[in-house]
Amino acid sequence: MTQPQMEMADSQTGAEPIIIARDVEKWYDNNFHVLKGVSLTVAKGEVVVVMGPSGSGKSTFIRTFNALEPYQKGSIEIDGIQLSHDLKNIDAIRREVGMVFQQFNLFPHLTVLDNVTLAPKWVRRWPKAKAEEVAMQLLERVGILNQAHKYPGQLSGGQQQRVAIARALAMQPKIMLFDEPTSALDPEMVREVLDVMRTLANSGITMVCVTHEVGFAREVADRVVLMADGLLVEEATPAEFFSNPKEERTKKFLSQILH
Amino acid sequence: MTTTTPQFSAPPVNQLGPWAWAKKNLFSSWFNTLLTIISLLLLIWVTTSLLGWALTQAQWDVLPSNFRLLLVGRYPVEFIWQVWLGVAVIAAVGGFSWGVLARQARLLDRRALITLGVLAAIIVVVLALLTNPVSIALALGLLVLLVLTGFAGQAIGRAKPQLGTWLPLLWLVGFLLSFALIRGLIIGRTVRLDDLGGLLLTILVAAVSIVLSFPLGVLLALGRRSDLPVIRGLSVLYIEVIRGLPLITILFASQLLVPMALPPQIRTERVMRAIVGFTLFSAAYLAENVRGGLQSVPRGQSEAAKALGMNPLLTTSLIVLPQALKAVIPTIVGQFISLFKDTSLLAIVGLTELLGMGQAILANPQYLGRSGEVYLFIGLIYFLCCYAMSSASRRLEKQLSAPRRAVEPALTTARPDGG
Numbered sequence: 001m002t003q004p005q006m007e008m009a010d011s012q013t014g015a016e017p018i019i020i021a022r023d024v025e026k027w028y029d030n031n032f033h034v035l036k037g038v039s040l041t042v043a044k045g046e047v048v049v050v051m052g053p054s055g056s057g058k059s060t061f062i063r064t065f066n067a068l069e070p071y072q073k074g075s076i077e078i079d080g081i082q083l084s085h086d087l088k089n090i091d092a093i094r095r096e097v098g099m100v101f102q103q104f105n106l107f108p109h110l111t112v113l114d115n116v117t118l119a120p121k122w123v124r125r126w127p128k129a130k131a132e133e134v135a136m137q138l139l140e141r142v143g144i145l146n147q148a149h150k151y152p153g154q155l156s157g158g159q160q161q162r163v164a165i166a167r168a169l170a171m172q173p174k175i176m177l178f179d180e181p182t183s184a185l186d187p188e189m190v191r192e193v194l195d196v197m198r199t200l201a202n203s204g205i206t207m208v209c210v211t212h213e214v215g216f217a218r219e220v221a222d223r224v225v226l227m228a229d230g231l232l233v234e235e236a237t238p239a240e241f242f243s244n245p246k247e248e249r250t251k252k253f254l255s256q257i258l259h
Numbered sequence: 260m261t262t263t264t265p266q267f268s269a270p271p272v273n274q275l276g277p278w279a280w281a282k283k284n285l286f287s288s289w290f291n292t293l294l295t296i297i298s299l300l301l302l303i304w305v306t307t308s309l310l311g312w313a314l315t316q317a318q319w320d321v322l323p324s325n326f327r328l329l330l331v332g333r334y335p336v337e338f339i340w341q342v343w344l345g346v347a348v349i350a351a352v353g354g355f356s357w358g359v360l361a362r363q364a365r366l367l368d369r370r371a372l373i374t375l376g377v378l379a380a381i382i383v384v385v386l387a388l389l390t391n392p393v394s395i396a397l398a399l400g401l402l403v404l405l406v407l408t409g410f411a412g413q414a415i416g417r418a419k420p421q422l423g424t425w426l427p428l429l430w431l432v433g434f435l436l437s438f439a440l441i442r443g444l445i446i447g448r449t450v451r452l453d454d455l456g457g458l459l460l461t462i463l464v465a466a467v468s469i470v471l472s473f474p475l476g477v478l479l480a481l482g483r484r485s486d487l488p489v490i491r492g493l494s495v496l497y498i499e500v501i502r503g504l505p506l507i508t509i510l511f512a513s514q515l516l517v518p519m520a521l522p523p524q525i526r527t528e529r530v531m532r533a534i535v536g537f538t539l540f541s542a543a544y545l546a547e548n549v550r551g552g553l554q555s556v557p558r559g560q561s562e563a564a565k566a567l568g569m570n571p572l573l574t575t576s577l578i579v580l581p582q583a584l585k586a587v588i589p590t591i592v593g594q595f596i597s598l599f600k601d602t603s604l605l606a607i608v609g610l611t612e613l614l615g616m617g618q619a620i621l622a623n624p625q626y627l628g629r630s631g632e633v634y635l636f637i638g639l640i641y642f643l644c645c646y647a648m649s650s651a652s653r654r655l656e657k658q659l660s661a662p663r664r665a666v667e668p669a670l671t672t673a674r675p676d677g678g
Contacts, residue, residue, distance in 0.1 A: 066565075066566055068562055068565060068566060087570075091568055091570060094565065094566060094567070094568040095568040097566070098566070098567075099563075099566040101559060101562070101563060101566075103557075103559050105557075105559035105560060105562065105563035106563075107560065107563070107564075107578055107582075108582070109581050109582050109585065118567075118577065119564075119567035119568060119569060122569065122573050122577065123567065123568045123569055123573070164563075167567070168566070168567070171567060171568060
């Protein structure tokens, strides 16, 4: 097992890039200019935390990586595949990019196990036995093994989010996107989810997380970036970002979240 | 002492005695007291006069002498056993599904026993006045078949729980087989559909229209939400045009237009044309109901499916549609019930379904002035069929929603399993 975050902290240009976003611009249907030219390169195995005030476009930005949000200008390349409007490309990219949502979005009509095995069975075309074996391993990893045959509605929020992580991992993605994974949780459940994310980060997978969890960012991230008003304002190592921010906007944001 | 376990404090029970209940609900103020007394008097007056009429004045002989006409119309008498076989197929499929769905519970619980008891009583008491002992025995045999296949379904369902998802297919097969039997599969001679009448025609037209309009309605609902403007436009056009026309118009139009649309060598029976009309009509309304269900599925569901790499077809068929249809079961069944009742309009286009057969019988000078007897009987049959459908839908809904309801973990463990 490699420790990519160590080398990434030293040099951001050393490792091979897996996400290259150049000058991404997006307008919503009502002509609201939500992304005003955002560029970000993420290296293989890197953990990037995206922070920023609400409405800054950070969720929209990471949702362009798996084409849940279309964009109008700029370019995005994921693992060497250009993200165009070609459906084949989109499906190929989505298979490599897992996503965890703020609202979990588990499928309520399926059991926990079926939630996790559905995409491997239907998209990866794995036989049922293999999909279930992988799913059970993942559920064990996130600590939900004994709930495998329950329905999502019978689990707590923290448990549901851990199942959602297992569901995304079941496709064996190269990149994991986290869209505010702990914002909808009760305070006492935040930790169990962050613990899972921490172990995941140490496994060497590439992660882009939109989150307000400062502790997580400090401890796990290789890089922290700040977005505000549709622009990428600052990017730095966590140590620099939190103790010695360069931009005024970053200082203001940090003063608002670090009471 | 047996009802509460030490860990849980049950909510306080406010049990009212009958007097206290009556005082609270019926006589709480002078106005309510007045309403109660008036309603009671009305109720007594209606029931006594109806009963008085039914027991003294009514001449019920019109029913036994026309019973076969009311049930199967002019279906050839010598082949009527094919109808029995067809009904038996449906009873077997119904019993089997009942068993599979109730595999976790006791099959003959109190409700099931009461329902079966009432049905048996109706068969023995009511049919005895209307028809011959052979039919009564056959009808009772159907009940026995229902229960036996129920037990079979339960046993097989326990062994193979994934069977539940195949039940719709089983119903389709059973339905086609039953239709083929009634049509004359065994005798090798086609029974003309236009000879069918009475309840059999009512059920046949309703069932075929329901089975055909369901997929069409789902497709139209999906089409209306499509990203492709042409498909969306055509779906909206179809739905709005059909919903803007009265059913009668569509029935007349289908009688006239279907033969024109088909090449002249293909001759359609009038029943077929009517089914086309009902199907087209029902599909438009069904599409709107299903669309309501589709809208009730949160956007996050399809986003999560897409993020897992599922294509639009998989996303719709595995994630969105199952949740949407579950959400609208009551509305869809409600619509099927009204479709069932709307088949009475067949009488207007000259087909003698249940109501039409009633009118035909009343047109016979021999039975002049027996409309009360005939219509009361027909109304009762309609009610029984619709009530059966709505209670089946309630059970189905309960069955499908049970596992998803949030259950307190402590509660499930405290419940004595299999006790």
